[in-house]
Amino acid sequence: MKPKFIIGGLLIVAAVIYLIASSTSANAEYFMTIEEVKAQESEIIGKSLRISGAVLGDTINYDPDTLSINFTVANVTGDNDEIEANGGLAKVLHDAVRAEGTPRLDVVYNGPMPDLLKNEAQAIMTGHLEADGVFYADELLLKCPTKYEEAIPDQAE
Amino acid sequence: MLPSLGYGILVITMLVSIYSVSIAIYGETTKSAAMVESARRAMLLTLPLITAASLILIYLLINDRYDVEYVWSVTNRTMPTYLKITAWWGGQPGSLLFWSWLLSVFTASVTLRKWDRDRELLPWVLVVTGITLTFFISLIVFFENPFKLIPAGVQVPLDGRGLNPLLRHPGMIIHPPAQYLGFVSFTIPFAFAIAALITGRTDDRWIRITRKWTLWAWLFLSLGLVLGMRWAYDVLGWGGYWGWDPVEISALMPWLTGTAFLHSVMIQEKRGMLKHWNMILIILTFNLVIFGTFLTRSGVLSSVHAFAQSEIGPLFFIFIGATFVISFALLIHRWEDLKSGTEMKSMLSKEALFLLNNLLFLSLLVISFWGVIFPLLSELFTGSKVTVGPPFYERATGPVWGALMLLMGIAPLAAWGRSTLKTLGRAIWKPALAALLAPILAFSVGIRNWVALISFTLIALVITVSIREFWRGARARSRKSGGNFFIELWNLIKRNRRRYGGYIIHISMVLMGIGIIGIEFFQTDTQQHLAIGETIEISGYTLRYDRLDQFRHEDGRLITRGEMTLSKDGKFLETLAPRFDLYPDGQPMTIPAVRSTLVDDVYVILVNWEGITAESTPFKVYHNPLVKWVWIGGYLFVFGIFIAVGSDEERKKV
CATH class of the missing domain: 1.20.5 (Single alpha-helices involved in coiled-coils or other helix-helix interfaces)
Structure with a gap:
């Protein structure tokens, strides 16, 4: 040769x-729980993150003029087995919203108000954390487990 | 009664194929022709056996036999008969049976025909396909029995659960079978390659025998991919057709190695080079086929395709591992025999460019494979869950696709053996100049994205170079014979089908590229809540929301249908009616309404199924420029393969 x-x-x-x-x-997108985000806040600023949390209904604030939405999510576990063991997704979300001490994260998202964004919905977001401690979501997927247990396949959302 | 008969037949099939494999090995090593003949007959017997089992399953499916678990899980009373038949491959056990049936058909057609001509290779081909068949049939018999009855004492359900609604689509008739045909037919070239390694007949005989098999396999694999894209575009309602889903990638990977293989076998035929390389490619392709089947079927990765989940995953891994180790051991054993006499000299010769093409396809494979396993590796070694999405694949594979397009433009002009920049430059400057018209045109209509402009140049180069080859060949012939240009063009193609079929395929690929660039660089979308009478605007189009209907279909699903008027500059174009179907079991389905032209698609969906009212209906609209070219390229591609797969007229006469 x-x-x-x-x-x-x-x-x-x-x-x-x-x-x-x-x-x-x-x-690369890091899957993290809110608890993990809070624990490593300073190291992960700017990194692409994928986070799931339970929406706190009272905190939703929508400005139709700028199409910007603020809300707060509470920590839920990322482990499916643990969710099942704790009584299913609906119950886990319900408990996360009601519990006092769970870590919480403020989120900003720009876009039209999604119908599914309400109390105790599961928000799956991709975006990044900025120095102000707020999570800026580029993508927001919502699931309301109470109504349809079976989620649509990822791609169809 | 019938289900037990079906299961019994499968058990017998398994025993017959085990018998066939063992007696073929024993007969070949002891040189007993009678034993080999017995093995061959036993293998032929598996075809009527699996066919009978499949027919029984289809009978049960059509006749609503809900005492059979599989029938209950994939059909229900409201499904039309054709969908009940397609439920044959609608779930795990049935699709494994379908796989086995295809393999049996192929094995039979290989062993029935030309047995005497390929007598040294065929017993070992039979062993390889027989082992694969045994593996799949054993999975069915021990783990995934489609004839399993519901537990005794449980009342027979009045209705079935039904096929997943996403699969209740006419595309379901063709996408999975095409994909499976592609997967399974790659078993045959692989079996011949292994037979060549075992017998030491390492010349290009195995390649010549399997040339057509490879092309057909490649056709079906490609068709499966394109049909899957089309199905996703029409049914899944997310505005695109390719999401870099792990299962999509797992179907793409054997396509990549298969495409590389198709190219490099030509070098072995013409120049006697790259023999090791061809072996490696076909071994990889077969392993990736099994890996693809495994990924689709195991539910390891969450995906739109992961309808079926079970515990057969580890067995697939063992099978892949064993195949891999044994194949490469054989290859190393024959390494010296496969050395080539000729050496590559010039970097710009046709064979060097073919090799480069191979390396690029392999690069795409490595990138794709990395994307799939990266999350697994990362969790294993660092404990953090990390994933890479479509942007990773787009960014990493983009330049490689670009380089491949450039090669498609250059390689047809390079000469065998030796080529210099000067000769190449002389051949290419005219088509290259013509190709510059494309970016100029694109620039003049306002496209400023430089990656897209470069891509359009490359696409145009491939088209001009390919068409010029047809033109030059036909002109030379018609000058010589004084005949009609078009008749000579037809004769030219008939005399050298693989070459000219290949050019047609190149053109079809870059036409698909036009659509891909359109959607990658210029797709826009907008989302809005509308009340009846309100309008939404996108890229110069106006959509007016006219009416909303909600009704129940006879099969129980609740259909929500919005009607919109699409117009441009005040001129009415079409009525679009996106739909949202909610099935009784809670499975939703978003069905887009699309207006498709050569320039662009307007693609509308109803976003959410909750709280749709006439006062506030959420619509999402995509503007997908040029996407129709993906499908046009797809049709042309199939045509190109049909040209390439036929026998050359001149060769027949010899």
Whole structure:
């Protein structure tokens, strides 16, 4: 094999490694609970996060002129088995909203008011945390487990 | 009675295929022709057996036999008969049976025909396909019996649970079978490759025999992908057709290695090079096929396809692991025999560019594979749950797709053996100049995204280069013979189907690229609550909300249907009626209304199913430029394969 082919091959390998590494670090999304977010607040500012929480109905504040929504979510576990063990998603969300001491997180989202955004809904959000401690969500998916136990597949949402 | 008969037949099939495999191995190693013949007959017997079992299952499905668990879980009384038949592959046990049936059909057609011609290879082909068949049938027999009855003492349900509503779509008739056909038919080239390694017949014989199998496998795999995209676009209602879902990726991965394989076998046929490489590619492809089946079927990863979940996952891993180890052990054992006599000389020669094409396809594979396993690795090693979404794949694969397009533009012009920048430059400057018209045109209609402009240039280059090849060939022929240009064009294609079919496929790929660029770079969307009479605007279109209907369909689903008038610059275009269906079991389904033209699609959905009233109905509208070209490219692609798969006229005469 001629050296120029080996060099060419190495260049391709390097390019692919670069593409993978840079795209991974730019687009990796960390699944975190609110408890974890609160614990590591300073380290994760600016990182892309995926967070699930229980919506506190009283805190929802919608400004139709700027299409901006503020609300607060309470910590729920990310572990499905634990959710089942604690009586299902609906009960876990209900308890999270009512409990006093659970960690909470303020969220800002821009967009039209989703119908499903209400008390004790599960909010699954992607976005990032800023230095003010507020979570800026780019994407907001909502689930109301009381009505339909079976969620639609992820992609259909 | 019938269910037990069906199960009994499956048990017998399993025993027959085990018998066939063992006696084939024993017969080949002891040189006993009678034993090998017996193995062959036993393998042929599996076809009527699995067919009978499948027919019984279909009979049970059509006749609402809800005492059978599988029938209960995938059908109900309101489903039309054709959907009841498609329920054959609507759930885990049935789809495994369908897989086995296809494999049996293919194995039979390989062993029935030309047995004497390929006598040295075929017994080992039979062993490989037989082991695969045994694996799948055993899964059915021991873990996933489609004929399992509901527990004794439980009253037979009056109605079934029904097929998942998302699957109740005419696309269901073709997407899964096409995907499975593609998956399963790659078993045959793989089996021939292994047979070549075992027997030491490591010349390009196995490649020539399996050329058509590979093309058909590739056709169905591609068709499966395109149909799946279409189904997602029409049914899932999220505005796109490809979400980099793990299962989508798992179907894409064997396509990537398969495509690389299709290209590099030509180098082995023409130049006797890349023999190791071809072996590696076909082994990878087969393993990825099994991996794909496993991912779809195991429920390891959550996905739109994970309808079926069960405990057969570890067994798949063992099967993949064993196949991988044995195949590569054989390859290493024959490594010396596969050395090629010729060496690659010029970086710009056709064979070097083919090799580059292969490396690019493999790069796409590595990127995709990384995306799928990264979350698993990360959780294993760092404990934190991390994932990468579509932006990762788009960013990492984008430049590679671009490089592939560039190659499709250059490689047809490069010569075998030796090519220099000068000869290549001389061949390419005219088409390249013509291709520059595309970005100029795009710029003049206001496109400023430079990635899109470069992509359009590359697409145009591929099209001009490919069309020029047809034109040059036909012109040379018609000058020589003095015949009609178009007749000579047809003759040209007939004489060299793979080459010209390949060019058509290249064109179809970049046409699909137009649609992909349209949606990647220029898709816009807007979401709004409307009262009747109000309007929503997107990209120059106006949608007026006219009426809302809500009614119950005879199969029990509640249909909410909004009607909108689509117009542009005050001119009426079409009435669009997006729908929201809610099935009695709580499964919702969003059905978009689409107006599709060559320039753009307007795609409307009803967003939420709760609280829809005439005063406030949430609509989401997507503007998807150029997306129709994805489907146009898809049709042309199928046409191109049909051209490529036929036999060349000249070769027939020899």
